[in-house]
Amino acid sequence: MKRKERKLILALDTGDRQRVNDLVKLLYPRVDYFKVGLELFTSFGPEIVSQLKHQGCKVFVDLKLHDIPNTVGRAAVSLAKMGVDMLNIHLSGGIGMSRAAVEEVRHYAAEQGVAAPLIIGVTVLTSTGMTDYSSMGYTDTLERRVVRLAQMGKEAGLDGVVASPREAQSIRAACGPDFVLVTPGIRPLWAAKNDQQRITTPKEALDLGADYLVVGRPITAAQDPLSAAEKILAEMEGE
Numbered sequence: 001m002k003r004k005e006r007k008l009i010l011a012l013d014t015g016d017r018q019r020v021n022d023l024v025k026l027l028y029p030r031v032d033y034f035k036v037g038l039e040l041f042t043s044f045g046p047e048i049v050s051q052l053k054h055q056g057c058k059v060f061v062d063l064k065l066h067d068i069p070n071t072v073g074r075a076a077v078s079l080a081k082m083g084v085d086m087l088n089i090h091l092s093g094g095i096g097m098s099r100a101a102v103e104e105v106r107h108y109a110a111e112q113g114v115a116a117p118l119i120i121g122v123t124v125l126t127s128t129g130m131t132d133y134s135s136m137g138y139t140d141t142l143e144r145r146v147v148r149l150a151q152m153g154k155e156a157g158l159d160g161v162v163a164s165p166r167e168a169q170s171i172r173a174a175c176g177p178d179f180v181l182v183t184p185g186i187r188p189l190w191a192a193k194n195d196q197q198r199i200t201t202p203k204e205a206l207d208l209g210a211d212y213l214v215v216g217r218p219i220t221a222a223q224d225p226l227s228a229a230e231k232i233l234a235e236m237e238g239e
């Protein structure tokens, strides 16, 4: 069952190809999901996705698509054509935009006879704290907004959402056991917080019901990335 996979996703936030190669060589297959975000994708484009796929990695392309429905639907299909395993859209684009991504990607996958990638909606960025959130003029609490966006995503047919593990229980209660929860904002006790605001440790994230834990700098900025990844995996495995 999707929810039980509880996987670690490594965020490859760099524009340095050699660094990507070194990290993958060091960490695959101990880590099998790799995230290509804005910096890496804008540096190397689809080629980096095909490289990672050829190396056997599962790939999450984190571009947080946000535009009119037609544009997002077509961009999402372009990602599906690259063979990505997971892609995302930004839920603040609304239900029409979210539906377009879901319908276009699933139509493409059915036509090609291939598995559709997981399509995930971003709720409120984990770097958003209360001050930042209030300054955006929202009247609802941050948690209620996250849950509301998640429910809208579910209604649009998304597989799950990106949120802080702190909101995982409320999303789970509202969206059910099979809705996939992808959680950045993961900080082991020994790691720096950096620009993340709504954080938990890996163990807390799993206890709260997260399925996929997205971790970047605690591993990639560590002096020994393999040992950092092993410590996080051990925490996830309950050792």
Ligand SMILES: O=c1ccn([C@@H]2O[C@H](COP(=O)(O)O)[C@@H](O)[C@H]2O)c(=O)[nH]1
Pocket: 011, 013, 037, 122, 124, 125, 126, 127, 162, 163, 184, 185, 186, 194, 196, 214, 215, 216, 217, 218
């Ligand atoms: O709400 C969000 C959505 C995406 N991210 C991405 O996750 C990683 C986190 O990296 P760290 O170095 O562990 O902070 C990064 O690629 C973000 O773009 C997020 O943090 N929060």
